Amino acid sequence: MGRGRPKRRPPKPVESSEDEAFMMPIGAAVEVRRDDPGFAGSFYEATVTSHLLSDGGHGRYTVAYSTLLGEEAEPLRETAAAANVRPRPPPEEREFVIHEMVEAFHSDGWWAGVVAAVVPPTVTGDRRRRAYRVTFPTLRETLQFEETDLRPHRVFQGGRWVPAAEVGKGSPLFSEGNQVEVSHFARNFSGSWNPATVLKVIGATHFLVQYMHIGKDDESATEILDSQYIRPSRDITNMDSRYRFSPASHVEVLHEGGWQPTIIVKVLGSEINKNYGHGLTGTVKNGYAA
Incomplete structure (x- = not known):
């Protein structure tokens, strides 16, 4: 999962604009979406330091990141489009279930993923520590996280927090039971497309699939992955x-x-x-x- 240094863009300060009525106030605790290569739409905690106006007249912010540092080990500052800035979601501590859409705190940011497995809890003193295996469908990676590093995946939409599973729920590209083909780019597969069946739709773009010919111990392997790796099957x-x-x-x-x-x-x-x-x-x- 990638990391890198964001590109700096020269800000254009303004004293006032109509956009400011809809902007979050200076000093607000926010999260900023990053779409740079390797960041895969992750969010990073920051604080609004000023309001700006881009050349197109759209509202922008300057922000100081809470977890990303600049070249001199000071909080990294950059400009961000208002569309990429949202409030920090309210905390919600609870247990998670398999195939639930979550966000995991990793490499200084929050990354969208899906719970792939619940790890048996460990007991330290009088405290039970729960952990989960989380798959990142767009990256096809799976990592283990403690419960304290997870939160429900929610989308800030129309001024309120909406569960990510409900966003675009009515228009998934594939349905349960669909016969599909899944691409592989590992060395053993050389970019092949392998037949599979959609077992479950997870949100609008993530799917649990079961392979027909790939597996161990005579069991078909399953994977949670993004729609970009799936295409409809073809009759032979x-x-x-x-x-x-x-x-x-x-x-x-x-x-x-x-x-x-x-x-x-x-x-x-x-x-x-x-x-x-x-x-x-x-x-x-x-x-x-x-």
């Missing part, structure tokens, strides 16, 4: 004479249970029943390249 049917590929064609080949990208290097067989040599091991018969 024998291709008719309309489909012919020439050398150097970019295709996908059904190989070891998944669709893998490759290039046709040689056309084999007759005009009616063709096979193709490709960049992966072996050949593929007519009807199994796409």
Whole structure:
């Protein structure tokens, strides 16, 4: 999960504007959304230090971060668009359940994730310490957190806090039971797309899927991931004479249970029943390249 130094932008102070009526006051405790590469929409605690006006006339803030430091170890200061600044959510201490959408405090900021597992509590003296395994669907990473470093994932919308699971709830890209294909970029999969089934919809863009061919001990593996890694499945049917590929064609080949990208290097067989040599091991018969 990435970290980095934010880019500084020269501020343009203003004495007053209509936007200021809707701005949070100077000194307000806020959180600032970061969309820099590697930050994945995480939020960082800060304090409003002044109001600004951008060249387009839209309200902006200067903020001093609470957890991010500048080059001289002082609180980092930068400008932020009003749309990326929100109040700090009210505290809510409680237990969490599997597949609940949460935010985890990690690398000085709050990151959106999903509870993947509840860790058996440990007892220290008279205190029970609970922990959870949290998956970050956009990053495809899973880390363990104590309960004190988690909070419910909420969105500040229309001046109130709304559970993230209710935002965009009516329009998920996939539904439970849908047959899909999931991309892999690990070394063992070489960018292949593997068949899976959607087991559960988590919010508008996160899904619990079960793989058909990947797993250990004869059990299908499951994963919580973002929609960017999922596409609808395709029916595998024998291709008719309309489909012919020439050398150097970019295709996908059904190989070891998944669709893998490759290039046709040689056309084999007759005009009616063709096979193709490709960049992966072996050949593929007519009807199994796409």
